[in-house]
Amino acid sequence: MLSTSARLLRLLSLLQSQRDWTGPALAERLGVSTRTVRSDVGRLRSLGYSVEAAPGVAGGYHLGPGAALPPLLLDEEEALAVAIGLRTAASGVVGFEGTALRALVKLEQTLPAPLRHRLEDLVAATVALPAESSDVPVDRLTAIADAVRCREGVRFSYEADNDASTLRTAEPHRLVHTRGRWYLAAWDVDHAAWRTFRVDRMRLRTPNGPRFVPRDEPEGDLIGFVERAVGTATWQVRARAHVRAPAARIIARVPPAVVVEEVDATTCIAHVGSDSSDQLALWLGLLDADFTVDGPADLAPALRRVAARYARAADAAGTVEA
Template identity: 55%
Template sequence: MLETSARLLRLLSLLQTPREWPGSELADRLEVSTRTVRNDIERLRALGYPVHATRGSAGGYRLGAGTRLPPLLLDDEEAVAVALGLRTSSISGVEETSLRALAKLEQVLPDRLRRRVNALHSHTVPVPPDRPGPKVAADTLIALTAACRDHERLRFDYRGHDGTGTVREVEPHRLVSWGRRWYLVAWDIARADWRTFRVDRLTPRTPTGPRFTPREPPEDVVTRVMRGVSAAAWRHTARVLVHAPADRVTARINPAVGTVEAVDAGTCVLHTGADTVESLAVHLGLLDEDFTVTDPPELVDLLRTLSDRYARATRARPERDGSAG
């Protein structure tokens, strides 16, 4: 039979599994009587763990949410996942909090787990983005995700790309982290259509509005962001006919670089863009497939120039005559 303290930890570990636990099953697991289980439940409640009980043949015990956060028990994989998540957190405003939580967690990690976490930290080198993304406060993300979860209308001040300010009222659906930015996909009440908003450009107004019946967008939210947001961020865009199957081209294209639309079994259209036409030309060359470009004109002109340059680079040149004249 386990000692009281060890038994309480074992009981807590069982209760943290999201299900109802009949008292008799807990007693069998802990090898004690149901009366001992009831006494242990009371001890956990006294320590701040909100253990709820329901009566009847289908009743039992389960761990609920309380008014304060009690200590948690994590298994090995959960502890490693939390530690890695804290090390790689990129949300603005929680960096110091993440470090404090990580220090507390690593202090109690067993050596075998600490070695796994430290190995990843010591033997990986993060590459910073080419441009730092705009900062988004953790409070803003929390407010938006809560409105999505609770299906509550949201009002916020929004600054457009031209600096114009508007007040928007939406039915929030999902938050999407894409590249260096966060985006909110929502149904815009006034425009009666789906819209995508950059989170760093909005300021939520409180309190939130009335609840609404959620509706499903016509396409996957990630696909929507890929098609709309990435293209809007490019200075130069192109619609390229690629003479290759869509699945083969898709395998070579990072979603942040473009999207692929099948035309038939042997051709597809690549919607892509970049900050410069030179970058566009490089990306197309790396496809290693035949393609046709008719627009934009500056890209067509650059490809002609590069074609002539490469042709000159491969022409045979007469060898120099090293003899004295």
């Protein structure tokens, strides 16, 4: 039979492994009587664990939310996953770096030597490339997340690229972290349309707006919607290319931000954009297919410049032995 301390740890592990346990099921797993289970549950409660009980034949025990934060029981793979997560946590969240580091130090002190060596080997063998990011206060993220959970509208001032600020009202749907920034995918009440908002540009107002009934995801694909919205937000030049190639072939060659519409089995329309007409002219060549394009007035001259440049290069090209 397990000692009392070992049995308490085993009981805690069982309670954490699934939502509900009956008294007899716990007794069988621990090899003790149901009376001993009740006694051990009382000991866990005295240590600060919130163990809730439901009476009756169908009753049982489960861990409830407590005021304290007792330690979790993790196996080796779970502990390693948490440690890796802490090392890569806090991207774009103000103040989380120090919090994650303190938690990581506490965790690493408790890791067995072999597991600690595995973590050290992984850290030594990996490199994190720097990425542009916009920091967001954690209280802003949690306030938005709470509004998502409660299905409450949010009111906020929103700063545009030109520093102009407008008061907005939205029904928050999901927080998304991509390309070093936090975005809120939400239904824009004022414009009756789905929008993505950069969270670092939001200044929340209180109180929240009224409760709302959740809507279907935009275009039936939240991830695709956010990728397209984020990817096209910085486009200074936009155009519509009629491409003589199947839509599936072009979709495989373009980033998610580019919307491709099938016309027929051999033709499609690609909604494209870039920072300038010159860049867009170069980018269109990467489609590797014939096309015509509707765009700004300076796009045609840009295409001619690119064509002339490549023609000169072709005329002057030599050969190199393989």
